[in-house]
Amino acid sequence: MKKNKKMIFIIAVCFVAVAAIAAFIFVQIKDQTYFHSPPYAPVPDKESAALVVYYSRSGNTEAMAREVARKFNADIVKIEALKYSLDFQGWRNAGSDADDKVTTVQITPETVDMEKYQLVFIGSPIWWYRPAPPLWTFVAKNDFTEKKVVLFNTFNSKFKSEEIELFRKEIEKKGGRLIDHIFVRRGRVYYQKSGEELIEESREIAEAKMKEWIDAK
Template sequence: MVRWIMIFLFALAILLFVVAFVVTRIENSQYAENKSYKDKWSGAELRETTTAIVVFSRSGNTGVLADHIATKTDGDVYEILAEKYQLGIPGLISALNDARGNVAEISPAQIDLTQYDTVYLGSPIWLYSPAPPLWQFVENNDFTNKNVVLFNTFNSKFEQHFIDEFEALVRSNGAINFTHQYVKRGRMGGQISSQELTQRFDEKYDNESVSEIVGDSDEQQ
């Protein structure tokens, strides 16, 4: 009996390793594709603009969308880094363990958002909630009188109560308006391309009026 238990545990360990290996291979492939797509328009210097895009993106899917939003809004892009969640099996395990948390070690921890009226905050959805580095960034920063837009990409779904909790945190730090935008990119092995990701975003939100993003004057008073 003990022998069969040991065989089962060994087989399970092998299976888990294979799954983790395949997932990280897919993530690395996605990162390479997204970097190539992103490089087509990246490299702009910070300038006088009223829109900031702050993004955490592990394999680059949400990063592509962040740069796309920047081209549409003429905004500045800031990337949040979290060494604990780097590509690879250790980073994947950490991401799975922490997915429902809201605490993370990030760099930069704070950004001076004074010049901006609208701040886009982006991350993937991990286990139905925005990734922990984005929660940590909101906790650390001041959004007084800002219009905040949360944007996400995800492979399955998000749960609205996590979005509501995120909105509450943003508003507690001074935001006067909150909007949520998102694109479902599909599960690993069958995800849409970077080009289709941005196209779907445009199809969904290009007709959204300015008032829906920044709120009307009554909401801001």
């Protein structure tokens, strides 16, 4: 009887261990898969007063950025941060940097000339409840004087409004004004929105809010 109990215990422990390893592998595979959304380039000779700047490690925020840009025929700039490559090391770096102390990481480009734009969209994924470090770095290194700024994020389940408030203050320090925060919640890893749903939702948000952003003083 005692032997049987021990056996059941060992089987249960093995089962939990296998489930945990499988879950870890599943998350890693999902996390290292880039979502390639339909490409975007502004129509030439059709000036727009909007600019979209984004950081995206695995393509989801890029999909949102492209939909917002499409609505405005906006110029678009992708921020690269080599430290957060799509592999396991990049994921570890992202995890360890994404606390509230790290706000500067090497990014390319570091600066963007925003002189001719009135409306600037800046976006990133949420890491540990706040915009990812490359976006804080971008704000720290650029001049937002008199810009209306819309922050956009994608994430799985949760961000903290306190962190968005801190982000707002950083934009204000650089002379800009955060007029809105938009986002797509994709859902937890085991039950997530498809890429098409993410695109559709981004499109709907941009459509619904376009006039409000243009009219904002």
